[in-house]
Amino acid sequence: MLTKYEMQIPKYTFAGENALANIQTIVADRKKIAVFTDQGVEGAGLLDLILNQVKAAGKEFVLFDDLAREPSYGQVQEQVDKFKGCGADFIIAVGGGSVMDASKLVSILATDQYKVKDLLDNPRLAKKVIPSMMIPTTAGTGSEVTFNAIVAVPEKSVKIGIVNPEMMADYVILDAEMIKNLPRKIAAATGVDALCHAVECYTCKKVNPFSDTFALEAADLILNNIEKACDDPNAMDAKRAMQIAAFYAGEAIVCSGTTVVHGLSYPLGGKYHIAHGVSNAMLLVPCMKFNESDIKDRLAAIYDRAVKGQKTCTTVDAKSSYMVQWMGEIVKHLDIPTSLKEFNVPKEDLDWLVSAGMEQQRLLSNNVKLVTPEAAREIYLSVMDY
Numbered sequence: 480m481l482t483k484y485e486m487q488i489p490k491y492t493f494a495g496e497n498a499l500a501n502i503q504t505i506v507a508d509r510k511k512i513a514v515f516t517d518q519g520v521e522g523a524g525l526l527d528l529i530l531n532q533v534k535a536a537g538k539e540f541v542l543f544d545d546l547a548r549e550p551s552y553g554q555v556q557e558q559v560d561k562f563k564g565c566g567a568d569f570i571i572a573v574g575g576g577s578v579m580d581a582s583k584l585v586s587i588l589a590t591d592q593y594k595v596k597d598l599l600d601n602p603r604l605a606k607k608v609i610p611s612m613m614i615p616t617t618a619g620t621g622s623e624v625t626f627n628a629i630v631a632v633p634e635k636s637v638k639i640g641i642v643n644p645e646m647m648a649d650y651v652i653l654d655a656e657m658i659k660n661l662p663r664k665i666a667a668a669t670g671v672d673a674l675c676h677a678v679e680c681y682t683c684k685k686v687n688p689f690s691d692t693f694a695l696e697a698a699d700l701i702l703n704n705i706e707k708a709c710d711d712p713n714a715m716d717a718k719r720a721m722q723i724a725a726f727y728a729g730e731a732i733v734c735s736g737t738t739v740v741h742g743l744s745y746p747l748g749g750k751y752h753i754a755h756g757v758s759n760a761m762l763l764v765p766c767m768k769f770n771e772s773d774i775k776d777r778l779a780a781i782y783d784r785a786v787k788g789q790k791t792c793t794t795v796d797a798k799s800s801y802m803v804q805w806m807g808e809i810v811k812h813l814d815i816p817t818s819l820k821e822f823n824v825p826k827e828d829l830d831w832l833v834s835a836g837m838e839q840q841r842l843l844s845n846n847v848k849l850v851t852p853e854a855a856r857e858i859y860l861s862v863m864d865y
């Protein structure tokens with residue numbers, strides 16, 4: 480438990496019914512709006528909901544809609560370069576973590592001073608240049624509330640998190656319209672990503688009262704809503720709960736941080752382009768089994784909070800193993816792959832995976848139990864049972 484801790488949060492967050500309508504007042508004093516999105520979000524008809532608000536406010540806008548999913552730092556740099564000279568004085572990001580992360584980088588790099596590549600070595604170099612608004616369409620990365628941006632680094636086949644408080648959004652809008660028709664597969668993977676954020680932040684070295692508050696509430700909401708939100712297209716209450724929970728879990732990242740699941744997941748995204756939520760979901764249970772001996776009290780506390788009705792487990796041991804099992808059942812229920820076989824990862828890559836995973840010390844050093852190369856090997860092997 481940290482004895483000194485702090486919290487940052489976006490200046491304004493609007494949530495609930497018709498939250499999108501706030502866009503008009505937010506942009507009222509701006510000259511020109513840069514709207515970032517991607518083809519998937521645009522294809523789902525969500526972009527129009529935003530552009531209609533911008534148009535109703537009588538504002539000029541410029542659209543950036545060709546961002547790749549989970550982009551490399553070079554692909555983000557292309558967005559930065561295209562943005563420069565467009566004359567916009569405000570950024571709206573409409574999308575999942577990919578779009579929001581890229582836009583956050585644009586918000587601090589829209590000058591000629593630094594490039595995305597410079598931030599890989601020294602993330603704190605750049606300062607906020609353009610104010611930003613995040614509108615998440617997945618639930619989700621929580622990227623709307625964090626000041627992290629994750630980029631792929633192709634030459635190293637990994638993903639790297641750039642962390643800079645200047646990237647904190649000025650405005651966030653959580654409107655359930657944006658996730659209403661999220662396809663089940665994406666809702667499942669991004670929802671389990673949020674679960675990982677909550678559980679990792681609640682069981683990490685840097686736990687503190689701020690992160691505990693957000694992480695525990697997020698875990699409770701996700702555990703009790705994720706299946707319904709994914710399975711039932713009309714379950715708007717469950718979807719709204721997931722949207723709020725993803726935001727809370729993101730705030731938990733701001734206050735403490737993720738650990739072994741995310742650390743070992745990055746090479747899987749970087750080299751084999753497995754979606755972030757999928758690689759996390761795959762590693763969640765093996766990592767929890769590895770960690771369990773050292774985090775039983777904390778898993779038991781999640782049990783006490785999240786299990787509704789009659790609680791049949793009475794000991795810390797029983798509660799903690801119930802939690803590991805419950806998380807496994809959720810991943811299974813949501814049909815998320817649990818083996819690297821589905822992604823044609825050759826077993827010969829195990830040594831590379833271990834060394835690339837061990838490089839993620841920013842996250843691994845926040846894990847309560849020491850993650851040795853041998854432990855990383857065992858965890859990767861457990862998802863390579865073929």
Ligand SMILES: NC(=O)c1ccc[n+]([C@@H]2O[C@H](COP(=O)([O-])OP(=O)(O)OC[C@H]3O[C@@H](n4cnc5c(N)ncnc54)[C@H](O)[C@@H]3O)[C@@H](O)[C@H]2O)c1
Nearest residue numbers: 519520523549575576577616617620622625627629661755
């Ligand atoms: N900054 C952070 O704190 C943070 C935290 C976790 C993950 N991330 C990063 O975020 C990225 C992943 O983001 P993600 O999981 O939100 O997925 P994503 O943004 O990559 O989106 C996945 C796919 O879903 C589509 N999509 C998004 N919303 C949709 C909707 N409502 N309807 C239909 N299709 C939709 C997108 O077009 C895309 O094809 C990764 O790069 C990951 O590393 C960042």
Ligand SMILES: [Zn+2]
Nearest residue numbers: 620672741755
């Ligand atoms: Zn994540």
